[in-house]
Amino acid sequence: MPYESWESSPSALSGLAQYAVELWHEHRIPIILTAFFSLVLLRVYLHWTEQKQELLVFPKIYSEPAPQRQAAAKVEPTSENAAVKVEKGGGTQSEKTSRKLATNGPRRIKGELTKKTRAAGANEARKIQVLVFYSSITANTERIAREFARALEVALGCAGSEQKSDSSFLAPRVLDLSEADYDEYLITPPKMESDGAPVDLFYLFLLPSYNIDTINDNLLEHMKETHHDFRIDTSPLSSIIGYSVFGFGDREGWPTEDEGFCFQAKEVDRWMAKLTGRKRAYPLGMGDWKRDGSARLSEWQVGLTEVLKLVESTGSLGEGVEGSGDPIESDDEGDAYDDGEVVFDDNAPEAKTKSSGSIEDVEDMGRIMEMSQADGSVEQTKAPIAIDFTTQGKTKPRKTAIITVKEMVPQSSPTYASLTKQGYSIVGSHSGVKICRWTKSALRGRGSCYKYSFYGINSHQCMETTPSLSCSNKCVFCWRHGTNPVGTTWRWVVDPPQLIFDGVKENHYKKIKMMRGVPGVRAERFAEAMRIRHCALSLVGEPIFYPHINEFLGMLHAERISSFLVCNAQHPDELAALKHVTQLYVSIDASNRESLRRIDRPLHRDFWERFQRCLEILRERRFRQRTVFRLTLVKGFNVEDEAEGYADLVEKGLPCFVEVKGVTYCGTSTSSNAGLTMANVPFYQEVCDFVVALNASLERRGLKYGIAAEHAHSCCILIASERFNVDGKWHTLIDYEKFFQLLESKGPDGDFSPEDYMGAATPEWATWGQGGFDPRDQRVDRKGRPIETN
Ligand SMILES: Cc1cc2nc3c(=O)[nH]c(=O)nc-3n(C[C@H](O)[C@H](O)[C@H](O)COP(=O)(O)O)c2cc1C
Numbered sequence: 058m059p060y061e062s063w064e065s066s067p068s069a070l071s072g073l074a075q076y077a078v079e080l081w082h083e084h085r086i087p088i089i090l091t092a093f094f095s096l097v098l099l100r101v102y103l104h105w106t107e108q109k110q111e112l113l114v115f116p117k118i119y120s121e122p123a124p125q126r127q128a129a130a131k132v133e134p135t136s137e138n139a140a141v142k143v144e145k146g147g148g149t150q151s152e153k154t155s156r157k158l159a160t161n162g163p164r165r166i167k168g169e170l171t172k173k174t175r176a177a178g179a180n181e182a183r184k185i186q187v188l189v190f191y192s193s194i195t196a197n198t199e200r201i202a203r204e205f206a207r208a209l210e211v212a213l214g215c216a217g218s219e220q221k222s223d224s225s226f227l228a229p230r231v232l233d234l235s236e237a238d239y240d241e242y243l244i245t246p247p248k249m250e251s252d253g254a255p256v257d258l259f260y261l262f263l264l265p266s267y268n269i270d271t272i273n274d275n276l277l278e279h280m281k282e283t284h285h286d287f288r289i290d291t292s293p294l295s296s297i298i299g300y301s302v303f304g305f306g307d308r309e310g311w312p313t314e315d316e317g318f319c320f321q322a323k324e325v326d327r328w329m330a331k332l333t334g335r336k337r338a339y340p341l342g343m344g345d346w347k348r349d350g351s352a353r354l355s356e357w358q359v360g361l362t363e364v365l366k367l368v369e370s371t372g373s374l375g376e377g378v379e380g381s382g383d384p385i386e387s388d389d390e391g392d393a394y395d396d397g398e399v400v401f402d403d404n405a406p407e408a409k410t411k412s413s414g415s416i417e418d419v420e421d422m423g424r425i426m427e428m429s430q431a432d433g434s435v436e437q438t439k440a441p442i443a444i445d446f447t448t449q450g451k452t453k454p455r456k457t458a459i460i461t462v463k464e465m466v467p468q469s470s471p472t473y474a475s476l477t478k479q480g481y482s483i484v485g486s487h488s489g490v491k492i493c494r495w496t497k498s499a500l501r502g503r504g505s506c507y508k509y510s511f512y513g514i515n516s517h518q519c520m521e522t523t524p525s526l527s528c529s530n531k532c533v534f535c536w537r538h539g540t541n542p543v544g545t546t547w548r549w550v551v552d553p554p555q556l557i558f559d560g561v562k563e564n565h566y567k568k569i570k571m572m573r574g575v576p577g578v579r580a581e582r583f584a585e586a587m588r589i590r591h592c593a594l595s596l597v598g599e600p601i602f603y604p605h606i607n608e609f610l611g612m613l614h615a616e617r618i619s620s621f622l623v624c625n626a627q628h629p630d631e632l633a634a635l636k637h638v639t640q641l642y643v644s645i646d647a648s649n650r651e652s653l654r655r656i657d658r659p660l661h662r663d664f665w666e667r668f669q670r671c672l673e674i675l676r677e678r679r680f681r682q683r684t685v686f687r688l689t690l691v692k693g694f695n696v697e698d699e700a701e702g703y704a705d706l707v708e709k710g711l712p713c714f715v716e717v718k719g720v721t722y723c724g725t726s727t728s729s730n731a732g733l734t735m736a737n738v739p740f741y742q743e744v745c746d747f748v749v750a751l752n753a754s755l756e757r758r759g760l761k762y763g764i765a766a767e768h769a770h771s772c773c774i775l776i777a778s779e780r781f782n783v784d785g786k787w788h789t790l791i792d793y794e795k796f797f798q799l800l801e802s803k804g805p806d807g808d809f810s811p812e813d814y815m816g817a818a819t820p821e822w823a824t825w826g827q828g829g830f831d832p833r834d835q836r837v838d839r840k841g842r843p844i845e846t847n
């Protein structure tokens with residue numbers, strides 16, 4: 058209502074209004090001021106009262122600093138959010154009161170939701186439970202299983218009073234397979250917890266074999282059914298962290314594996330690989346309970362403990378599991394094998410990519426030098442000069458353009474990619490190591506290389522390596538032709554020998570460890586393989602090309618690793634400067650100049666003169682080094698009508714041994730550059746005929762040689778000097794212990810002869826006419842199928 062209408066009202070009400078208006082007019086200023094201050098006071102009062110109220114409603118924890126909040130989250134990692142956590146947690150009495158009040162007031166959530174993922178560090182809290190399953194009919198294995206579990210408990214640091222505070226292992230549990238519930242353990246592993254921490258399971262099986270009906274048959278049947286049951290995942294045990302099997306048997310009744318020795322342990326090992334999705338953590342071990350059972354079991358336990366500790370520290374089985382149970386086994390890999398010189402493989406990746414800019418050839422070298430002058434793109438100052446280590450009599454550095462010394466095989470180069478793809482590990486910038494086919498085969502008891510039959514080297518303890526991936530030939534049969542760098546001079550960065558030595562060993566062991574999960578690997582051989590005893594310096598390239606080859610050899614010998622060094626007869630100066638090696642090879646790929654040019658395709662123009670000089674050096678050295686001529690026969694190149702020519706070379710060099718080997722073919726069609734085919738591979742009979750002809754020629758010349766041994770499996774035959782025939786018996790084996798003793802007492806230049814470390818008689822099975830396959834090994838074909846040997 059407007060103010061004027063109030064003034065004009067004639068009634069009593071209007072009189073009152075009149076009075077109020079007058080009053081207002083008279084006191085309006087103090088009224089307004091009083092109202093204003095009252096409102097201010099009320100606001101201040103409310104403000105304070107409101108703050109106090111809030112303290113009661115929201116618990117103190119919400120205003121704690123951030124780190125404390127995180128700590129709280131760690132305590133209850135699975136809580137949905139902070140508010141819930143507080144409600145569940147403990148705290149001081151006042152906090153509890155606050156929380157109680159808070160539940161009556163409005164729920165207000167501050168902060169972020171805690172994610173449901175496992176908190177960092179939860180992994181550390183995981184425990185590992187080893188379950189030792191055994192079966193036993195006459196109680197041997199039962200007793201052994203209990204003793205074994207106790208020993209393992211100590212080894213893992215989880216034994217009663219000796220329990221290590223930081224050990225993740227729970228004391229191993231022993232389970233009798235005749236009582237254990239298969240459904241509980243072998244269909245899905247049981248879910249276990251220890252003090253609230255999740256437990257990972259590791260299965261071990263100690264199993265005797267029985268060719269009569271026993272509980273083992275139920276176990277195997279169960280495993281088979283589980284794997285084939287379409288309702289169940291084919292690898293239902295894949296959540297366990299690993300498994301391993303050890304078998305007991307009796308060699309008296311079942312002398313070989315073929316005859317049934319430990320056959321059921323082998324089967325359980327195989328089925329477990331399938332059920333776990335290839336989680337074999339350590340190779341199958343086997344022991345004869347009457348003879349070596351406990352020794353074998355102890356060895357197996359040592360290796361196993363190592364793996365378990367690896368699992369504890371890394372949470373995984375590490376290397377060695379990939380490929381476990383894989384159909385692709387070492388023999389089926391199409392893996393070009395042996396020492397490089399005798400295999401051609403047209404499947405090898407194509408030759409280097411010229412456009413990549415990597416220097417891999419002398420032609421490339423010239424091209425780069427020209428380019429460097431033209432556009433200045435190559436650094437020309439402050440660079441070391443490329444030194445010719447190989448040209449005879451040349452001591453002065455070349456006076457040509459100075460270029461930057463580069464790495465022989467830089468990591469970014471196509472050569473590096475190609476070599477690593479083929480299974481080489483490149484060490485430093487110019488060395489390589491690769492585990493050979495025979496090493497893998499020997500690990501599985503499927504036969505060793507011919508050097509085992511002829512010289513007694515253990516293939517599973519042999520490291521194949523080279524300190525120089527570069528070579529000065531381009532042999533037609535070289536299996537790595539086109540992928541390794543070539544050159545006549547060392548023009549690359551030189552890596553120190555210690556770096557190479559450490560690197561090749563490390564990589565070799567890494568590769569051996571990767572065999573851990575491969576089916577058929579024998580535990581005792583695997584354990585032995587962790588100690589390198591032989592080194593074949595022959596992989597690819599030319600080892601004596603490396604300027605510090607003698608220092609490198611010194612490192613091998615200091616660790617009592619024998620050295621078989623193969624060179625290509627193109628570096629006489631380096632050959633002359635070479636110190637003692639256990640066995641010194643020269644590749645003799647042809648018997649005359651033209652043939653050598655065609656087959657080796659040497660880069661040196663004076664290749665024939667170099668070759669001849671190397672033979673002279675070998676002749677001079679024959680009473681100081683165990684010298685060997687290695688002949689690689691390639692049909693159509695160096696076999697036909699050449700026996701006489703080779704006899705001339707033998708007469709000239711008078712080597713201790715002549716190894717004759719047919720080239721091995723690994724490809725499928727024609728060899729890329731030389732057009733080699735299967736037709737170039739001589740049959741074993743042809744190699745035999747050649748050897749007989751060569752031997753006859755040597756005899757006609759009055760040279761005292763004879764055919765000593767053979768290894769038909771790798772198409773290789775050994776002719777030996779009569780110096781190694783004692784009382785009508787060939788002694789081609791090497792006494793490695795004696796070699797190191799002589800080396801240590803007389804030094805790397807010491808005066809001792811090959812006869813001084815001649816070993817025991819060549820085993821009967823390896824002599825000429827006996828085939829050369831150790832009867833203790835199992836022969837298999839390329840698909841891994843056993844071959845009958847009569
Ligand atoms: C009836 C019988 C059959 C056996 N069959 C085999 C066999 O096929 N292969 C094998 O390596 N050992 C065989 N053995 C040897 C046992 O595996 C060996 O004695 C084992 O240590 C027994 O373990 P246990 O006492 O725990 O049952 C057999 C032993 C017996 C008594």
Ligand code: SF4
Pocket residue numbers: 394395396493494495496506507508514515516517519520521593
């Ligand atoms: S000598 Fe060694 S590297 Fe050569 S084939 Fe035999 S085991 Fe393999």
